[in-house]
Structure formats: C-alpha cells, structure tokens
Amino acid sequence: MRNWLGFFAGIAMVAGVTLSGTAGAETLKVGSTPTGVPFTFLDTKNDTITGVMVDIMSLVGKEAGDQVTTVPLAWSALIPSLTTGKIDAVAAAMFITPDRQKVVDFTDPVYQYGEGLIVPKSDTKNYVSFADLKGKVVGAQIGTPFLKAMQDSGLFAEVKVYETLQDLLRDTNTGRVDAAVADYPILAYQVSHGGFNNTRLVTSYKAVMPGQIGIAVQKGHPERIAKLNAAIAKVKADGRIDAVVKKWGL
Structure with missing residues (x-):
C-alpha cells in the first residue's frame, strides 16, 4: 500500500511541476x-x-x-x-x-525612430522643417502624432487626413498634396519598394518627433x-x- 501511495504521490508531484511550468501561458x-x-x-x-x-x-x-x-x-x-x-x-x-x-x-x-517627409519628385527643394512648408497642402494618416502636430502648427493651407498610408502615398505621388509626413522607415521602404515613382523622400528634413x-x-x-x-x-x-x-x- 505504501508503495502505491508513493507512486500516486510521485504522479501528483510531476503533474504539479508540469502545470506550474505552463502557468501563465x-x-x-x-x-x-x-x-x-x-x-x-x-x-x-x-x-x-x-x-x-x-x-x-x-x-x-x-x-x-x-x-x-x-x-x-x-x-x-x-x-x-x-x-x-x-x-x-x-x-x-x-x-x-x-x-x-x-x-x-x-x-x-x-x-x-522619427518622422519622415515626402514630396512629389518634381519638387526639388531641400526642406528641413515644417516652417519650410508654410502655406502648402499637406497630408498625414489619422491616428498618428504627426497629424495633430501638423494641425496644431497653423502653418499649412490645408492638412488632409488619410485613413491609410497607401492613400496618402498615392495622393503625394499624383500631386494632390504638396507633402506628406509619416513614419520615416515606412516612407523610406515604400518609396524604394512601393512603385511610387513620382515621389521623393526628403533626406534634408530633420525629424522633431522621435x-x-x-x-x-x-x-x-x-x-x-x-x-x-x-x-x-x-x-x-x-x-x-x-x-x-x-x-x-x-
């Protein structure tokens, strides 16, 4: 009897270890x-x-x-x-x-990382800050900190709001907006891989919202x-x- 009790106690101990080892998964x-x-x-x-x-x-x-x-x-x-x-x-x-x-x-x-700036390729100006874009029509994606910063700046003729980044990129590519601000790595990747041939990443721009x-x-x-x-x-x-x-x- 003692041997059987020891056997079941051993099983219980193993089961306890197994359960505790997966606890929280x-x-x-x-x-x-x-x-x-x-x-x-x-x-x-x-x-x-x-x-x-x-x-x-x-x-x-x-x-x-x-x-x-x-x-x-x-x-x-x-x-x-x-x-x-x-x-x-x-x-x-x-x-x-x-x-x-x-x-x-x-x-x-x-x-x-910080924000990045894109413009139509026909625009060759070396923008450094928002102030350089004063009076232009710009865009940003809803739900990003960049959108609020652009709206609060009071610098722009219009700040267009976009549901998706793809729509923002397309409008920049076709010249419907003068510039767009979004996550720098995403913009860099999209411009180099996404087929937006009429869009330029502004390398002179200095991010202020890391x-x-x-x-x-x-x-x-x-x-x-x-x-x-x-x-x-x-x-x-x-x-x-x-x-x-x-x-x-x-």
Missing part, C-alpha cells in the same frame, strides 16, 4: 495592420500579415511561452479593438505617447506587461531584435 490575439510596410503588412503570396513588428512579436511571444495569433485590422481600429477586448495586444508601428497611455498600457520600447514603439496591451493586466517585458529584455540582450531589424533593411 496564453494565446494572444495580436492586432496588426495590413498596410504598414515594412512593420506590418499583408504578404499576398501566402495571405498572412508579416513585417518587422510581426517578427518581433513572434520572438517575444515565444520567449514568454505564449502562442501568438495575428489579427489584421485597420490602423484606426487597433486601440478601440484592444480597449474593448477584441484583441489582447497591438504589435504595429505605434509610438508610446501620453495620450495613448491614458487608454492602453505599453511594454518597454522595442524600436525607435518616438519609441512598444507593444500595447489592455489596461489592468500588469502580469502580462511584466511577462512581455522580461521576454523583450532577453531578445534585446541576445541580439534577436537587432537581427530582425537587419533582416528588413532598417
């Missing part, structure tokens, strides 16, 4: 946009979302012991979908800003933030995030 529904090349975009060859932030989220999720499912969403739907619980996290080119921190929580930063990208999660989940931050620290320290950035040419 989650399947995370992660919102990403299909148009934010090269950070998050649709790979039409296999109909999946790919990009820098998708790769980084995959690394972080694996390190944290979580399963990651990517949910394609429009940029403007990311935070509303997160706050209403339709998704568990956002992995996109989303800056950590005070306004956003009022409604969602962010992990530690995983990447950082930002840091983090993974956004719904408020009220400190344990999730802590787990993701621990994973981020590991994939940063061993160079895995650097390898992703290099892979995408950034």
Whole structure:
C-alpha cells in the first residue's frame, strides 16, 4: 500500500511541476495592420500579415511561452479593438505617447525612430522643417502624432487626413498634396519598394518627433506587461531584435 501511495504521490508531484511550468501561458490575439510596410503588412503570396513588428512579436511571444495569433485590422481600429477586448495586444508601428497611455498600457520600447517627409519628385527643394512648408497642402494618416502636430502648427493651407498610408502615398505621388509626413522607415521602404515613382523622400528634413514603439496591451493586466517585458529584455540582450531589424533593411 505504501508503495502505491508513493507512486500516486510521485504522479501528483510531476503533474504539479508540469502545470506550474505552463502557468501563465496564453494565446494572444495580436492586432496588426495590413498596410504598414515594412512593420506590418499583408504578404499576398501566402495571405498572412508579416513585417518587422510581426517578427518581433513572434520572438517575444515565444520567449514568454505564449502562442501568438495575428489579427489584421485597420490602423484606426487597433486601440478601440484592444480597449474593448477584441484583441489582447497591438504589435504595429505605434509610438508610446501620453495620450495613448491614458487608454492602453505599453511594454518597454522595442524600436525607435522619427518622422519622415515626402514630396512629389518634381519638387526639388531641400526642406528641413515644417516652417519650410508654410502655406502648402499637406497630408498625414489619422491616428498618428504627426497629424495633430501638423494641425496644431497653423502653418499649412490645408492638412488632409488619410485613413491609410497607401492613400496618402498615392495622393503625394499624383500631386494632390504638396507633402506628406509619416513614419520615416515606412516612407523610406515604400518609396524604394512601393512603385511610387513620382515621389521623393526628403533626406534634408530633420525629424522633431522621435518616438519609441512598444507593444500595447489592455489596461489592468500588469502580469502580462511584466511577462512581455522580461521576454523583450532577453531578445534585446541576445541580439534577436537587432537581427530582425537587419533582416528588413532598417
């Protein structure tokens, strides 16, 4: 009898170890946009979302012991979908800003950069700042910090608001706007790979809105933030995030 009791006790101990080893594992529904090349975009060859932030989220999720499912969403739907619980996290080119921190929580930063400026190729002026664009018709994507800064500046004849970056790029390419402001790495990648042949990236422009990208999660989940931050620290320290950035040419 004692042998059988010992046998079952051993099973219980093993089961306890197994359960405790997987405690906290989650399947995370992660919102990403299909148009934010090269950070998050649709790979039409296999109909999946790919990009820098998708790769980084995959690394972080694996390190944290979580399963990651990517949910394609429009940029403007990311935070509303997160706050209403339709998704568990956002992995996109989303800056950590005070306004956003009022409604969602962010992990530690995983990447950082500033804004970029594009103009029609026929415009050869070396713009350095917003002041150089005074009186022009400019555009920016809704939900970005660049849009508010341009609207608040009072410098422009008109600030056009765009739902998608592709629409913004197309209007710049056709001359419907005089200039557009968006995330520098995305603009650089799109102009060099996206077929916008009548558009020029203004290399003389000096960014004044540098930002840091983090993974956004719904408020009220400190344990999730802590787990993701621990994973981020590991994939940063061993160079895995650097390898992703290099892979995408950034």
